Amino acid sequence: MPRTPLARRAAAELVGTAALVAVVVGSGIQATRLSQDVGVQLLANSIATVFGLGVLIALLGPVSGAHFNPVVTLAEWFTSRRSGSGITARELLVCIPAQIVGAIGGAVMANAMFAEPAVKWSTHERSAGHLLLGEVVATAGLILLIFGLARTGRLHLAPVAVASYIGAAYWFTSSTSFANPAVTIGRAFSDTFAGIAPGSVAGFIAMQLVGAAVGLGLVVLVFGRPGGGPDVDG
DSSP states (O other), rough: OOOHHHHHHHHHHHHHHHHHHHHHHHHHHHHHHHOOOOHHHHHHHHHHHHHHHHHHHHHHHHHHOOOOOOHHHHHHHHHHHHOOSSOEEEEEHHHHHHHEEEEEEHHHHHHHTOOSSSSSSOOOOOOHHHHHHHHHHHHHHHHHHHHHHHHHOOGGGGGHHHHHHHHHHHHHHHTOOOOOOOHHHHHHTSSSOOOOOOHHHHHHHHHHHHHHHHHHHHHHHOOOSSSSOOOOOO
């Protein structure tokens, strides 16, 4: 099949990332209004994210690969830069800003839907060492999953597999699995349940990049050197 035009790929990444952040932030706000139990709040937030992410990957995967995540886009470019079979440097420089703009727009939209200030910096500090370790683990697992599916020819399972992994990682990682620089930036714009203080963003993103490198190393260790990119539509 011919490659989707870059403008459409970027639009899909922007819309998909915006919708993902709206799901994460919006369900967090809704959860805190319906329950005072933090466990119930996290359960509601994680379930909404699982369903929302799975639908978005299934819908937009055939257009852009449904990365919605700069570390996935960077990892695809890195692994396919010599073969030319994956994302190009030009596409990288277009799609990552689209993801970030979409994430910010999604947070603003979620705030507005629940009559919160459109932009209010989060005060939720997430800078402790164990939380940063959680981001390394969460991101490494995500990269291993996506590229492992690519290496074994099972990317058609990505909508279910990736969404299920993120849902599980909400609970087994100390950071509740941001695992996404764009989403991390977007969540700083909302002083609600899912927010992250601006001062914690850089640390999270740094650990996500470390996690991506670890994840690619695990892919090589387990599956051998990857030969192509991980568009989730296969």
